[in-house]
Amino acid sequence: MDQSLPLVVIAMEAEAAPVRKKLNLTGEGNPLAEGISARLWSNESVHVVINGSDARFGVDAIGTLPASLTTLLAIEKTNPKIVISAGTCGGFTARDGFIGEIILANRCVFHDRRIPLKGFMNYGVGDFHVADLDEIAERLGFRMGTVSTGDSLDSQPSDLDFMNSVTTVAKDMEAAAVAWVSALKEVPFTALKVTTDLVDGEITTEDEFVTNLQYASNRLSEGILSLVHELKDFRTE
Numbered sequence: 001m002d003q004s005l006p007l008v009v010i011a012m013e014a015e016a017a018p019v020r021k022k023l024n025l026t027g028e029g030n031p032l033a034e035g036i037s038a039r040l041w042s043n044e045s046v047h048v049v050i051n052g053s054d055a056r057f058g059v060d061a062i063g064t065l066p067a068s069l070t071t072l073l074a075i076e077k078t079n080p081k082i083v084i085s086a087g088t089c090g091g092f093t094a095r096d097g098f099i100g101e102i103i104l105a106n107r108c109v110f111h112d113r114r115i116p117l118k119g120f121m122n123y124g125v126g127d128f129h130v131a132d133l134d135e136i137a138e139r140l141g142f143r144m145g146t147v148s149t150g151d152s153l154d155s156q157p158s159d160l161d162f163m164n165s166v167t168t169v170a171k172d173m174e175a176a177a178v179a180w181v182s183a184l185k186e187v188p189f190t191a192l193k194v195t196t197d198l199v200d201g202e203i204t205t206e207d208e209f210v211t212n213l214q215y216a217s218n219r220l221s222e223g224i225l226s227l228v229h230e231l232k233d234f235r236t237e
């Protein structure tokens, strides 16, 4: 297996379809393990893996649990030079976010793991190492900022307080789980997110998400194509 390719980890099929199209990844993809719905596509420049759909509920297996399992299996299969958690996110009007904005992580945390026990606070937040891609982000015109992960689409007041305290610009449901596994496997990590909805805006998250999912996923495909191209010379830090 080529050791020098990026691995892109995506949760939803609707997010992944335009990305695969842009990267010329065709076919059904390959399963990663028996009983696991994740599927992997590879070509000469990139690997893309998706979580697949939940066998019981028949919906995309979104959230941190499937993300960590998929990432572990895909890293073991592909031995990538970098892992990219890619997908859609909630943005913030308070920080000038807008629908379709492309964000590259320079920090990655959990926002809903409140564990006020000695020693467990930092474990809960995670604050995972993120590859230094500032120059690439500047060249591509991507915003850099904190990507913050939780297992809910909505935002409870305590989550919002925490996200404000770390200046979150992208709220998602997978990145920190992907970062945790990447760290375990000692593979560099980043996250590329595109805004579908504004967490502090007027419209309900679920309505805004559905309205903008296709547009944001198209933007994601453009962002991923550019990032993969820029990462051609990326070497392990």
Ligand code: ADE
Pocket: 088, 089, 090, 091, 152, 153, 154, 171, 172, 173, 196, 197, 199, 205, 209
């Ligand atoms: N993905 C897209 N929008 C999101 C939001 N508001 N929260 C979590 N994940 C998201």
